Amino acid sequence: MVARINTGKSISKALNYNEKKVQQGQAEILSANNFLKDAVKMNFYEKLTTFEKLTSLNERTTTNTLHVSLNFDPSENLDNEKMIAIATSYMNRIGFGDQPCLVYRHFDTGHPHIHIVSTNIQRDGNRISMHNMGRNQSEVARKEIEIEFGLVKAESKQLTDALKLSPVNAQKINQGKRSTKAAISNILGIVIPQYKYSSLPELNAVLKLYNVTADRCGEDSHTYKHNGLLFRVLDEKGNKIGTPIKASLFYMKPTLKNLEQRFDDNELLKQPLAKRLRTVIDFVLLKKSGLSLEQLINELNKEKISVVLRQNKEGTIYGITYVDHKTKCVFNGSDLGKSYSAKMMLERVSANSPVVAPSLADEKKKSLSSENSSGDATILSPQPSYADSGATAILEVVTGTASGPDYIPFQLRKKKRKKRQQLKR
Numbered sequence: 132m133v134a135r136i137n138t139g140k141s142i143s144k145a146l147n148y149n150e151k152k153v154q155q156g157q158a159e160i161l162s163a164n165n166f167l168k169d170a171v172k173m174n175f176y177e178k179l180t181t182f183e184k185l186t187s188l189n190e191r192t193t194t195n196t197l198h199v200s201l202n203f204d205p206s207e208n209l210d211n212e213k214m215i216a217i218a219t220s221y222m223n224r225i226g227f228g229d230q231p232c233l234v235y236r237h238f239d240t241g242h243p244h245i246h247i248v249s250t251n252i253q254r255d256g257n258r259i260s261m262h263n264m265g266r267n268q269s270e271v272a273r274k275e276i277e278i279e280f281g282l283v284k285a286e287s288k289q290l291t292d293a294l295k296l297s298p299v300n301a302q303k304i305n306q307g308k309r310s311t312k313a314a315i316s317n318i319l320g321i322v323i324p325q326y327k328y329s330s331l332p333e334l335n336a337v338l339k340l341y342n343v344t345a346d347r348c349g350e351d352s353h354t355y356k357h358n359g360l361l362f363r364v365l366d367e368k369g370n371k372i373g374t375p376i377k378a379s380l381f382y383m384k385p386t387l388k389n390l391e392q393r394f395d396d397n398e399l400l401k402q403p404l405a406k407r408l409r410t411v412i413d414f415v416l417l418k419k420s421g422l423s424l425e426q427l428i429n430e431l432n433k434e435k436i437s438v439v440l441r442q443n444k445e446g447t448i449y450g451i452t453y454v455d456h457k458t459k460c461v462f463n464g465s466d467l468g469k470s471y472s473a474k475m476m477l478e479r480v481s482a483n484s485p486v487v488a489p490s491l492a493d494e495k496k497k498s499l500s501s502e503n504s505s506g507d508a509t510i511l512s513p514q515p516s517y518a519d520s521g522a523t524a525i526l527e528v529v530t531g532t533a534s535g536p537d538y539i540p541f542q543l544r545k546k547k548r549k550k551r552q553q554l555k556r
Contacts, residue, residue, distance in 0.1 A: 188256035204283035224272035
């Protein structure tokens with residue numbers, strides 16, 4: 132089981148998201164815990180009113196919404212009763228057992244999963260802290276529930292592959308607003324809260340992998356002047372297609388203002404994880420000599436690192452971004468260090484190419500050819516390099532007087548012993 136937690140400031144948007152799924156036939160409501168009526172006997176406003184009565188008791192707490200999705204392996208045939216039991220157990224274990232919550236079963240993906248909507252404002256007006264809930268309470272609850280109900284564990288490769296995020300297929304979605312929004316929303320729901328990016332280009336480096344982009348439009352546009360942000364689908368060539376969707380229309384509210392708050396937080400969170408990325412890049416270049424840039428990208432991909440290149444219209448590479456899917460961190464090349472920038476990486480790949488030493492036979496042919504030529508051919512031979520500071524030795528290397536096979540570096544020469552002059556008697 133994989134648990135994904137989203138916290139928000141609008142209980143109505145979380146509720147509206149799930150209720151619309153029910154109207155579209157993509158979900159059904161399973162239960163309403165700690166409500167006065169059964170789920171099927173309440174309309175939208177009755178459900179919303181119950182939550183709003185609680186949130187009104189603590190208006191200082193703006194982040195008052197809990198929206199959880201519990202995801203299961205496709206092989207698990209879970210009936211509705213078992214899903215309700217899992218949801219109840221989960222909410223009890225994370226400290227929300229006495230809170231009103233609605234449980235929905237969704238059918239819009241290839242794996243079974245449920246959504247739970249609740250609030251952290253209690254009946255006495257106090258709030259339940261949701262800080263680091265995903266890493267602490269939720270993680271403990273997940274492991275205990277997997278054992279209790281015999282579920283496929285989140286660490287298993289089987290479940291990891293089943294929940295793997297897939298790029299948007301531009302050819303399969305309709306060009307309407309609803310289908311475009313649904314396709315983009317699935318990507319944003321995972322990328323926005325989980326990855327650590329510190330700028331819009333870094334966020335777009337991740338989104339591009341899934342054929343989505345966050346577009347500010349041109350500087351003269353209405354969207355840019357009002358700090359707006361549009362999300363669009365990309366085709367296989369990277370062209371923007373379909374209907375652009377305003378950021379404010381998505382449930383997680385990925386507006387530019389909200390994203391900028393994440394940029395500052397992520398900048399600090401991702402720095403300790405940069406070391407792994409540098410180490411992997413250096414190790415790949417050291418392990419395999421003669422890699423082309425394309426081969427290097429393929430090798431890094433095996434280490435769960437995607438490389439996104441920025442090129443101009445002429446095809447010249449002017450930027451590089453690394454997306455580490457293991458640590459969920461995004462780094463611009465130059466932020467990792469000068470040697471990881473686009474320019475230096477191209478030089479490192481070029482310098483990493485193997486140098487094939489010519490055979491003795493080839494050298495002999497070149498020598499004979501140069502002797503019989505008219506003098507146009509130039510024979511290049513490697514110059515010796517010595518780590519010395521003696522001016523005499525350097526001069527000998529430069530002038531070529533030290534190029535003979537019997538040459539001995541200045542520092543290694545033995546001092547000649549002066550002969551004592553004998554006094555003539």
